[in-house]
Each structure stands twice: as C-alpha cells, then as structure tokens.
Amino acid sequence: MPTQPEFGRRMRELRLRAGMSQAELAGPGLSASYVSLLEGGKRVPSPEVVAELAERLGVAPRSLHAEDTGAPKQEAGDEIAGSAGRYAPGRIDLMELLFRARKEEEEGAFDAAAEQLTAVLDRHGDGPPDDMLWEVRWSLARVHGRNGRVDESRLLLRQLLDDPYTRSSTERRERVARHLAELSLRNGDLVAGLRFAQLAWTLAEPRQEASVAVRAGTVLVNACAWSGHRRWGREVADALVARISDEVPWRQRSAAYRESARLGLLTDDYAQARTWFERALEQIDPRQDINAWAEAQYYLAIAEFLVDQGLDEQVDERVARARPVIEVLGHTSMLVHLAVLEGHLALGRGQHDRARLMADAAVDAGAWPATHEVGVNLLWTARIYRALGDTSTAAAVYRRAGELCEQGGAMHFCASAWRELAELPAAQPLMDAADGTRRPGRNPAS
Incomplete structure (x- = not known):
C-alpha cells in the first residue's frame, strides 16, 4: 500500500x-x-x-x-527542487511561478500558461542550467505543442536536446528526442521525425524498463513505415514486440502492435499483420480510447481483406463498426484512411460507382499537418482512379501525391507515385469490370 x-x-x-x-x-x-x-x-x-x-x-x-525511484525523499512541494534541495528565495519564487503556469496548463488555458512560463524565462533564463529552468523550458515546449505553435515548440525542444543538463541524463535525452520525433511526424517533417526517433530508440532500447523502450520503438516503427525503410522497420518491430509484457501499459501495448502490424502490411506479410492487429484490438477498451479502437478495427479490416480467405463478411462488419465512430470523431486523417479502404474494397467486388465515390471523398476530405501521410493516401487514391480507367484524374492525383510525399520526406512513396504516373498511359484497370477479379497491385497499404 x-x-x-x-x-x-x-x-x-x-x-x-x-x-x-x-x-x-x-x-x-x-x-x-x-x-x-x-x-x-x-x-x-x-x-x-x-x-x-x-x-x-x-x-x-x-x-x-x-x-x-532511487531519488532522495523530498518535502512537500519540492518535486522539482533538485537533488541539492536549494531553497534560495529566488528559487522559491521560481517554483511558485512554475506551479502557477502548470495549473493554467492543466485547466486548458494554454495562452496563459505560455505567458507565465515565458515570463519565468525572461526573468531567470540567463542563469546557469539547472533542473528547474529545464522544467520551465520543457513545460513551455509542451504547451506550445498542444496549442499549435509548432515552430516555437520545435525550437525549444532542440535547444533542450543540446542543453548540458539534458545531456547529463539518458532519460531526459530520450524524452526530448521522442517528443521531437512525435512533433515532427505529426507536422509533416518525416526526415527529422525519423532521425529523432532513431536517437530515442538508441537511448531507450538498452534500458531495463520495457515501457520506455516500447514507447520509443513505436515512434521509430511509425517513422520507418512512412519513410519506406521496410527491412529496418521490421527489425525494430520484432524487437519491439519482444519487449511487450504485462508491465507495459495497455495504451502502449496497443500502439506498439498497431504500428508493427502496419509494417507487416507494407512488407506484404499480411498474416502477421492480421495477428498483430488482433492483439492490438485485444488491448483496447473502447470506453477509454474509442479513437484507437476504431483505428484498429479498420486496419484489421485491411489485413483481413488482404489475407483473402473468404473474410469479406467479417471485413464489412469491422468497417460498419468503425465508420460511425470515425464520422463522429471527425478526424480528417481517419476519414481519409477509411475512404481509401472502402474504395479498394469496392474495387475488389466490382462496385465501381462506390469505388469512385470513396476516392472522391478521400480527395475532397482535405489535408492535415502530416504531409507525408496525406501524400501516401493520395497515392492509394490515385490507384483507384487508375483502376477505374480515369487516367486524367489519376494523373492529377498521382502528381499531387508525388509532390506531397517529396515535401514530407516519404521518398519511397514519392518514387512510386512518379513511376506509376509515368506508366499511366499504358496502365490497365486493376479490376476486371465483368467479374471484379482482384489483380496484383491493388494493395491499399503498399
């Protein structure tokens, strides 16, 4: 107790x-x-x-x-006072300002929190690096990230990564590198995301605490998936799954299985992807994370569709469960993923009008900050138009997909977009209009 x-x-x-x-x-x-x-x-x-x-x-x-924790016990209110327990008057004032800013953050008043933290740095930021000023910068970077000020958050995090106090601790270096990776991946900088994710994994993987390694490894697998590093990503995914245990929180277990499974889709190992998506779904309580539950449902539907073992009815049931949740959540990325999936499902059944409807929905849904994800989804959408024989629309979508993939750093997918665009005049529909037979190349996850 x-x-x-x-x-x-x-x-x-x-x-x-x-x-x-x-x-x-x-x-x-x-x-x-x-x-x-x-x-x-x-x-x-x-x-x-x-x-x-x-x-x-x-x-x-x-x-x-x-x-x-291995840390000395501290008096109440001193969790950031540092191992030396310094109580100079200026330091006590600094603690009070920091706690006040964190309270503003807790209440969702991000502008007020940023103002408080900025005032602290303006007053004390020129002092020597220590634990408390580090916490102030870390809090401000986090607040900016949550408030949509991506450039400010990125700048602060990069400064923290070079801070002597950060470099003195593997745990702090891993934490900053992982947040930099996550920030970059969410906002369309796949190259930086991959670099920082690799650093976080390198720092976390040797540590005994499995949850730390699993969290960092999940980010790296995600970066590998979008950047096209399939072999490397699969090696990390295998190591990541091997570290999963009951000591790892369920949210992290689920995320690790989902990202590893997506790697399975990209490496054409559909059976393994299906197994990992099933495990991901087993970890999720939809009452606590309906977003992850819906995502796992439609990705598992993709895997079951690709396994191609007469699972069409089961796939339809999963999509039917996920669709209303995704529509209520209104997340653009999830809406596009679902539309692309349903478009390819329709192609596989010869339902060409529905396939076009879903492709149009994916294109019209709009963009989101993760530019590489937008580009890759447009690539998959262009394949639907190509399969329908609409070469003019396919060409326009391929071109946009190539541009966004290049902009976001997803060079593997960028090359695929331009190659398929070049081949477009000679391309034949991937589905036979008469019997709806599935042909190679229709994998919506490759």
Whole structure:
C-alpha cells in the first residue's frame, strides 16, 4: 500500500512529465477531484487504483512509489527542487511561478500558461542550467505543442536536446528526442521525425524498463513505415514486440502492435499483420480510447481483406463498426484512411460507382499537418482512379501525391507515385469490370 504524501508527489510529478491535466488523467471510475485529493495526500489509493493510474501515465506501477525511484525523499512541494534541495528565495519564487503556469496548463488555458512560463524565462533564463529552468523550458515546449505553435515548440525542444543538463541524463535525452520525433511526424517533417526517433530508440532500447523502450520503438516503427525503410522497420518491430509484457501499459501495448502490424502490411506479410492487429484490438477498451479502437478495427479490416480467405463478411462488419465512430470523431486523417479502404474494397467486388465515390471523398476530405501521410493516401487514391480507367484524374492525383510525399520526406512513396504516373498511359484497370477479379497491385497499404 503506497504511503502519503510520497505517493501524491510522485503521481503529480509523473502526470506533469506526461503533459496531462488532472482531468485527462481521470477517467472511468476516477474523477478529476479524486485525482486532486490523491495528489494532495488526502486519499490513499487501493492497489487497483495504483495499477490503473500507472497504466494511464504510461509507467510501471512501482514507478508511483517514491521510494522505488532511487531519488532522495523530498518535502512537500519540492518535486522539482533538485537533488541539492536549494531553497534560495529566488528559487522559491521560481517554483511558485512554475506551479502557477502548470495549473493554467492543466485547466486548458494554454495562452496563459505560455505567458507565465515565458515570463519565468525572461526573468531567470540567463542563469546557469539547472533542473528547474529545464522544467520551465520543457513545460513551455509542451504547451506550445498542444496549442499549435509548432515552430516555437520545435525550437525549444532542440535547444533542450543540446542543453548540458539534458545531456547529463539518458532519460531526459530520450524524452526530448521522442517528443521531437512525435512533433515532427505529426507536422509533416518525416526526415527529422525519423532521425529523432532513431536517437530515442538508441537511448531507450538498452534500458531495463520495457515501457520506455516500447514507447520509443513505436515512434521509430511509425517513422520507418512512412519513410519506406521496410527491412529496418521490421527489425525494430520484432524487437519491439519482444519487449511487450504485462508491465507495459495497455495504451502502449496497443500502439506498439498497431504500428508493427502496419509494417507487416507494407512488407506484404499480411498474416502477421492480421495477428498483430488482433492483439492490438485485444488491448483496447473502447470506453477509454474509442479513437484507437476504431483505428484498429479498420486496419484489421485491411489485413483481413488482404489475407483473402473468404473474410469479406467479417471485413464489412469491422468497417460498419468503425465508420460511425470515425464520422463522429471527425478526424480528417481517419476519414481519409477509411475512404481509401472502402474504395479498394469496392474495387475488389466490382462496385465501381462506390469505388469512385470513396476516392472522391478521400480527395475532397482535405489535408492535415502530416504531409507525408496525406501524400501516401493520395497515392492509394490515385490507384483507384487508375483502376477505374480515369487516367486524367489519376494523373492529377498521382502528381499531387508525388509532390506531397517529396515535401514530407516519404521518398519511397514519392518514387512510386512518379513511376506509376509515368506508366499511366499504358496502365490497365486493376479490376476486371465483368467479374471484379482482384489483380496484383491493388494493395491499399503498399
């Protein structure tokens, strides 16, 4: 049974490190007010609650016990005071300002939080590097990232990566590199995303804590998938899956299986992809992460479609489950993924009018910051138009796909787009209009 106030301090520290508010940490069975009481040392959680909190924070349960961290115990309110426990008046003021800014962040007031943190740096930023100023910069980078200020977040994170205080800790280097990779991948810089993901994996993989390695490895597999590094990605995916255990939080287990499975699709190992997508789906409670549940459903539908073992009815059921959720969520990327999938499913059944409808929906859905993803989805969409014999539309979509893939750094897919565009005048429909027979080249994931 954890003791207080050590548990509450450690819980708050891990929550802030994860960039979560009390409301975000709360969920089914746990209210934001209860989370606040736990952090304030006014409640002692049961072992079941400890396990659930650890899973949501992405750490092993033992990480919530201050005595297990190897760090000296600190007095209340001193979780960022540093190993030296310095209490100079200026330092106490700095702590107060930082906590005030983090409270603004927890409440979703990102502009106010950024203003507070910027004021701290303006006042104290010229001092020597230490743990507290590092936390201020880290918090500001996180706030900018959550508020859509990508350039400011990226600049701060790169400065942190070169900071002496960051370089003195493998854990801090891995954390900054992984966030840089995730930020880059979400915002269309695949080259930087791949570079930082590789650094994070190199730092995390040798560590004993499986959750750290799994989290970093998942980002690298994602980067490999979009950049076309299939062999390398598969090697990392195999190592990643081997590290998955019950100590790894379910969200991380699910994400690791999903990204590894996508690599299986790209390397034409459809049976393995299907197995990994099934495992991903087993990890997800849709009441806690409906977004991941819907994504796993439609990707598993792709894998089952490609296995081609008479699973059409099962594929239709999965798509029918995922579609209303995705439409309610309204995420552009998921809507496009689903439209492309349904377009290829329609092609496989000779339903050409529906295939065109889905292709048009994918093109008209718009773009999102991950430029490489937009380009690759347009490549798959161009293949639908090509299969339908609409060479003029296919040519325009291929051209746009090539441009966006090049812009985002997905050079493998960029080469495919320009090659298929060059071959377009001689291309034949991939589906026979009479019998709807599937022919090579219609893999929507390759």
